[in-house]
Amino acid sequence: MKGLILNCNDKKRLARKDWEIVLLFFSPFFTTDKEVKMPIRESKSFQKFRSRVDYINQHLQIIDVSLRKTSQLLNKSKMKSETIVEFLNLDKNLYNMLNHPISNKANLFRYSRSRNNQYAMIELYKAFTCYLKDLLAEFFENDPIKIAGKAQNSHLSFFQIVELGSYEKISDQIISSVFRKLENERSTSKLLEKILNHTKISIDDQKKFDGLMYLEIRHLIIHNNCKADDNFKNKYRNHVAIDSKGKISMTFDLVYKAIISITDLAKDIDEKLLSDNIIKIR
Numbered sequence: 623m624k625g626l627i628l629n630c631n632d633k634k635r636l637a638r639k640d641w642e643i644v645l646l647f648f649s650p651f652f653t654t655d656k657e658v659k660m661p662i663r664e665s666k667s668f669q670k671f672r673s674r675v676d677y678i679n680q681h682l683q684i685i686d687v688s689l690r691k692t693s694q695l696l697n698k699s700k701m702k703s704e705t706i707v708e709f710l711n712l713d714k715n716l717y718n719m720l721n722h723p724i725s726n727k728a729n730l731f732r733y734s735r736s737r738n739n740q741y742a743m744i745e746l747y748k749a750f751t752c753y754l755k756d757l758l759a760e761f762f763e764n765d766p767i768k769i770a771g772k773a774q775n776s777h778l779s780f781f782q783i784v785e786l787g788s789y790e791k792i793s794d795q796i797i798s799s800v801f802r803k804l805e806n807e808r809s810t811s812k813l814l815e816k817i818l819n820h821t822k823i824s825i826d827d828q829k830k831f832d833g834l835m836y837l838e839i840r841h842l843i844i845h846n847n848c849k850a851d852d853n854f855k856n857k858y859r860n861h862v863a864i865d866s867k868g869k870i871s872m873t874f875d876l877v878y879k880a881i882i883s884i885t886d887l888a889k890d891i892d893e894k895l896l897s898d899n900i901i902k903i904r
Contacts, residue, residue, distance in 0.1 A: 666904045667756035668892040672885070674749040679881055682742040686735060686874055693731045699724045706730075739872040740843050746877075746884055747810075747840035750833075753888055754817050755801045760901045761820075762797055768820055770796055810837045823894040825887070833887030835861060836880035839870060848872060 664672075692710075699709045706727065707713075707720040714721065722730060762769040782795070804816045811834055818825075835858050842848055848869045855864065863871040870876070895901045 663893070663896060663903055664889075665757075665760065665892050665896060665901045667753055667760055667901070668888060669904050670756055671749055671753035671888055674752065675746065675881060675885055678742055678745045678749060682738060682874075682877060685738045689731050689735055689738070693727060696724050696727050735874070736872045739874060739877045740848065742877045743836070743843060743872070743880060744840050746880055747837055750837060750884055750888060751805070751810075751813070754813065755797070757891075757895070757901065758801055758817055759794075759797050764900070766796070769800060810834055818891070821895060821898065821900050823891070823898060823900070825894065826890050829883070829887045829890045832861075832883040836883050839880070842870060843872075 696706060696709060702723070702725055704724055705721050706724055707717050709724060710720075712720065758769060804813055807813055807816070814834075838854060838858075839862075842850060842854060850859075850862075850864050850868055850870055855868075862876070863873075865871055892901075896903060
């Protein structure tokens with residue numbers, strides 16, 4: 623009987639062993655925290671938008687870091703008269719626009735960084751408007767009559783219907799025509815409102831304000847050489863840096879904030895539409 627008596631340590635070891643056996647048996651039914659994957663709650667349109675933004679951000683970062691590192695490399699030159707193309711040992715005929723003294727590099731690289739940032743802002747606008755058009759296509763799948771009604775007085779002739787040849791192509795034509803008509807408003811705010819007005823969703827005011835602010839910058843880049851007009855100043859002067867010449871400071875930080883804000887706006891729209899079952903989860 624004495625051999626059957628267990629001390630405290632024996633009891634602890636046995637209890638631990640028993641638990642190991644239980645866990646081994648049931649392990650196929652358990653997952654660790656790292657293995658748990660929550661379903662992604664987003665639409666097909668938002669997934670496409672997110673992918674576009676990732677590529678824009680990647681390109682932005684590659685060019686920005688390349689410019690900064692090249693500028694730092696040029697600082698190693700010990701000859702004031704040496705040109706960029708000479709120091710980097712490049713083909714002078716192929717890279718003739720780099721035949722500038724290294725002493726002038728600050729202005730050259732500042733201009734290139736600014737242009738890179740402007741390009742990213744323009745592409746962000748394209749990504750967002752593509753998202754809205756993709757949403758329109760998802761709306762059309764659920765209620766084609768309502769979406770077709772957004773472009774009143776637009777019609778397809780018998781010839782066009784026959785030429786298109788399938789319901790899918792006719793649908794694409796209707797969606798494109800509706801979107802073009804709405805886009806003619808020349809206002810991102812009005813475009814957003816007209817695309818979403820039948821859904822009755824309520825967008826977060828702050829996310830809408832921030833997102834539209836950055837989206838409006840694209841118009842100023844293309845049509846006003848980055849110069850803020852009176853309307854933009856009155857609305858956003860306390861939120862965006864504007865220099866002494868009235869131009870928006872096109873910095874990497876500005877684009878970084880724009881990516882976050884525009885993505886947050888699109889995500890808020892997407893979540894509201896999904897919650898109301900207006901579109902489907904991918």
